[in-house]
Amino acid sequence: MSTTRYLTGITTTGTPHLGNFVGSIRPSVAASLRPGVQSFYFLADYHALVKCEDPARIQRSTLEISASWLAAGLDPDKVVFYRQSDIPEIPELTWLLTCVTGKGLLNRAHAYKASVDKNQEAGRESDDGVTAGLFMYPVLMAADILAFKAHKVPVGRDQVQHIEMARDMGASFNHLYGEHFVLPEAAVDEHVATLPGLDGRKMSKSYDNTIPLFSSRAQLQKLIGGIVTDSRAPGEPKDVEGSALFQIYQAFATPNETAALRQQYADGIAWGAAKELLLEHVDAVIAPMRARYEALMADPERIEATLLAGAERARALATPFLRELRNAVGLRDLRSRVAQTQGASAFGAGVPSAKRLPTFKQYREQDGKFYFKLLDADGRLLLQSTGFDAPKEAGQAIAALKRGGLAALAGQHLPVEGVAESEVGAALTALAEAAA
Ligand code: TRP
Numbered sequence: 001m002s003t004t005r006y007l008t009g010i011t012t013t014g015t016p017h018l019g020n021f022v023g024s025i026r027p028s029v030a031a032s033l034r035p036g037v038q039s040f041y042f043l044a045d046y047h048a049l050v051k052c053e054d055p056a057r058i059q060r061s062t063l064e065i066s067a068s069w070l071a072a073g074l075d076p077d078k079v080v081f082y083r084q085s086d087i088p089e090i091p092e093l094t095w096l097l098t099c100v101t102g103k104g105l106l107n108r109a110h111a112y113k114a115s116v117d118k119n120q121e122a123g124r125e126s127d128d129g130v131t132a133g134l135f136m137y138p139v140l141m142a143a144d145i146l147a148f149k150a151h152k153v154p155v156g157r158d159q160v161q162h163i164e165m166a167r168d169m170g171a172s173f174n175h176l177y178g179e180h181f182v183l184p185e186a187a188v189d190e191h192v193a194t195l196p197g198l199d200g201r202k203m204s205k206s207y208d209n210t211i212p213l214f215s216s217r218a219q220l221q222k223l224i225g226g227i228v229t230d231s232r233a234p235g236e237p238k239d240v241e242g243s244a245l246f247q248i249y250q251a252f253a254t255p256n257e258t259a260a261l262r263q264q265y266a267d268g269i270a271w272g273a274a275k276e277l278l279l280e281h282v283d284a285v286i287a288p289m290r291a292r293y294e295a296l297m298a299d300p301e302r303i304e305a306t307l308l309a310g311a312e313r314a315r316a317l318a319t320p321f322l323r324e325l326r327n328a329v330g331l332r333d334l335r336s337r338v339a340q341t342q343g344a345s346a347f348g349a350g351v352p353s354a355k356r357l358p359t360f361k362q363y364r365e366q367d368g369k370f371y372f373k374l375l376d377a378d379g380r381l382l383l384q385s386t387g388f389d390a391p392k393e394a395g396q397a398i399a400a401l402k403r404g405g406l407a408a409l410a411g412q413h414l415p416v417e418g419v420a421e422s423e424v425g426a427a428l429t430a431l432a433e434a435a436a
């Protein structure tokens with residue numbers, strides 16, 4: 001059975017709350033236990049630096065998030081669980097991707113655009129207060145994903161654009177340097193509830209309406225007591241629609257229990273009694289994890305060791321992969337034969353081959369269009385394409401050329417002085433034979 005690799009990152013800027021548990025921790029831990037799945041979960045602490053300049057908070061959040069995931073049942077033997085900043089290959093890959101990423105692509109990122117729009121509305125300069133870190137955020141995220149050849153990236157809806165950008169970057173690199181990257185897909189779980197917070201809006205740190213996942217029972221009771229309700233008196237029928245209390249209950253109860261509460265709402269349950277029920281259900285789920293959480297928080301050494309062991313497993317993949325990528329782009333050991341022969345001619349060959357062969361090179365020009373050319377083993381130009389609107393079209397033209405020869409290109413190439421058609425044919429034959 002082929003395994004699907006899932007990868008996701010958690011930014012280390014806050015304390016996990018019930019919304020994180022329901023929306024991310026619980027479904028991710030469950031998903032990691034499914035057969036045929038390999039999971040990579042990591043603490044995105046480099047990403048945290050973009051949003052948070054408080055070192056103590058970053059450290060504390062990293063500890064709390066790690067302890068929360070482990071307490072919730074994440075098995076670090078099954079899942080590769082690590083901290084982003086322990087993987088030097090990630091920032092290294094970030095640079096390789098930076099160099100194949102159009103600045104225009106990053107200009108279109110939602111988070112960056114939102115900052116620009118806000119500045120413009122306030123009459124400030126567009127990039128006021130915008131760091132290059134915020135601008136580059138999607139490239140770092142693409143490196144997280146592409147470094148491990150993840151197939152699926154479980155994320156919230158707000159992150160889908162980032163996954164699409166990672167695909168774009170991976171595809172640009174592949175077109176230039178050969179097929180190295182798996183192009184990832186976002187996995188948005190439609191069934192996972194977004195939990196409302198105390199005030200009824202989405203539970204989120206930025207609204208200051210959260211219930212921390214590992215509150216004590218007493219704290220939990222106090223916070224639940226503060227959930228907004230309407231002013232209906234005991235005995236009056238109540239609406240489940242738009243009731244934050246009901247929605248949180250639903251996330252912690254079975255369908256039967258939820259149906260029972262729905263009936264009690266209709267029968268006019270008092271808000272105080274409903275809150276009491278909610279407290280019991282949430283606490284029943286949290287209490288066993290809370291004990292594990294507290295034990296873990298008291299033992300940072302153990303968490304540190306777990307993360308370092310995870311980083312070692314992650315690097316067992318990333319280190320050789322980065323070696324391959326460095327070679328692909330031409331960051332090579334000068335003593336290697338590859339550097340002298342392939343390197344001069346086979347720009348873009350990616351993987352060194354024993355026999356010297358003609359090569360295709362794909363690239364983008366100033367005019368924004370995508371081109372390819374065919375070079376012979378010595379780097380002499382044999383064929384020059386016309387411009388294509390998309391890298392995919394250029395790739396398809398190459399495929400057609402390989403299959404059907406020059407005729408299949410239907411004129412999408414320019415004459416090259418001193419090159420006979422037969423030379424192009426011979427080069428294509430050589431490539432086909434090498435591939436066979
Ligand atoms: N940007 C993500 C968020 O804010 C966190 C993240 C960083 C991430 N790197 C990632 C998610 C890679 C998935 C894959 O939620």
